[in-house]
Amino acid sequence: MLWEDTGELVGKRPEQLRSAIAAKFAEQETAGREKKYGAVGSLDYELSGFVWDCAENITKRERIFGLRDLVETLAPVDKRDCFTVLDLGCGDGQSLFALHAHFGLSWENIVGVTAEDSRGVEVLAGTEPFDLRNAAGADSEASYVVWNIDDLVSCPCLRGRTFDLIVSWVTWIWLADPVGTLEMIYENFLRSGGVMMLGGVQLLTPGPDPMEDQRWLFALSDFLIKEGHQIKCFADASSGAYTWWIQRKRSCRLALSRLVSYCEDTSVHELSHKALYDINADVLGSLACRYAGAGGDYPLPPRAIAASAEIPSTRIYDNLEFLSDAERARNAPTLKIQVPRSELDVKSCIQAWMESDV
Numbered sequence: 001m002l003w004e005d006t007g008e009l010v011g012k013r014p015e016q017l018r019s020a021i022a023a024k025f026a027e028q029e030t031a032g033r034e035k036k037y038g039a040v041g042s043l044d045y046e047l048s049g050f051v052w053d054c055a056e057n058i059t060k061r062e063r064i065f066g067l068r069d070l071v072e073t074l075a076p077v078d079k080r081d082c083f084t085v086l087d088l089g090c091g092d093g094q095s096l097f098a099l100h101a102h103f104g105l106s107w108e109n110i111v112g113v114t115a116e117d118s119r120g121v122e123v124l125a126g127t128e129p130f131d132l133r134n135a136a137g138a139d140s141e142a143s144y145v146v147w148n149i150d151d152l153v154s155c156p157c158l159r160g161r162t163f164d165l166i167v168s169w170v171t172w173i174w175l176a177d178p179v180g181t182l183e184m185i186y187e188n189f190l191r192s193g194g195v196m197m198l199g200g201v202q203l204l205t206p207g208p209d210p211m212e213d214q215r216w217l218f219a220l221s222d223f224l225i226k227e228g229h230q231i232k233c234f235a236d237a238s239s240g241a242y243t244w245w246i247q248r249k250r251s252c253r254l255a256l257s258r259l260v261s262y263c264e265d266t267s268v269h270e271l272s273h274k275a276l277y278d279i280n281a282d283v284l285g286s287l288a289c290r291y292a293g294a295g296g297d298y299p300l301p302p303r304a305i306a307a308s309a310e311i312p313s314t315r316i317y318d319n320l321e322f323l324s325d326a327e328r329a330r331n332a333p334t335l336k337i338q339v340p341r342s343e344l345d346v347k348s349c350i351q352a353w354m355e356s357d358v
């Protein structure tokens, strides 16, 4: 395998993966009305964490960030009229409605993409359907787009359009090519200086353990960060294997084909119908071994080094100063898999990225 920058990954999708992309999308075209989703749209997407308050010794699930915070961080109220947002996997379109009605964005600057038109459709048993057309009228029509995210570059109504903010909640898990599509979205639809926040990102290799694969994904983000990319990644504690990928766009390309490719023999995982990726282990191995894991022969990442860290996740601790040394020692295994609240301060992280420009 020659690891060179040969253009975006999606340009090299094998035939088998193209078929899987079409088949997976076909499933999603009816998944809402078949009530297969737990989340079907929201006025304010939420990132939640499991927060252990050391002072009170209680752990609570708590909102730590979300769509509202993203808009408020990136667009002061007086800049909202030209602020553009793309929601990938917008469900029934409630988020689009909120962006217009609550945050003051104009419909021409809002786009949501979905596999299925679920406006006014009962998608959660016993829950009143939300009909974007009724709520917002004809002005919202062009903002609600039914298209395959894995194939968004071919969507005529998005051709040439870029966005200040791209969000995706509970959707990347349904894509067949999560890594190739991440790159495609970043390169083609994110405006320079814009931010994308994608939940549910996963990189699968032919290896036996998705948790080990996650070490490759974090190695990939660490490599890109070293190059100067502005990226923050952490695992979602409620699922473990899925990763939040937050990135601000700088002028350089991701050029992922230097680091990842589609597996040549079997490009699709049999059970999940997702792409299987080959990894440039010579480059990413020394980064992957900094994360805890058993490792082994490729495609597993190398065994972890002695000073390895756990993959950061939305397991958080707060008020550590209330624990005595003895309590800290007793709770060391728990603390090892948690991060201080400051590390998950996404708002400050994005603000620091923005300030780094000036």
Ligand SMILES: C[S@@+](CC[C@H](N)C(=O)[O-])C[C@H]1O[C@@H](n2cnc3c(N)ncnc32)[C@H](O)[C@@H]1O
Pocket: 024, 025, 028, 032, 037, 038, 039, 040, 041, 042, 045, 088, 089, 090, 091, 092, 113, 114, 115, 116, 147, 148, 149, 150, 168, 169, 170, 171, 174, 175
């Ligand atoms: C579980 S719902 C999440 C809705 C909303 N983001 C939320 O968090 O409440 C998944 C959404 O992603 C869409 N979706 C899944 N796979 C897709 C694909 N390949 N292309 C476009 N939309 C897709 C579904 O149609 C649906 O709108």
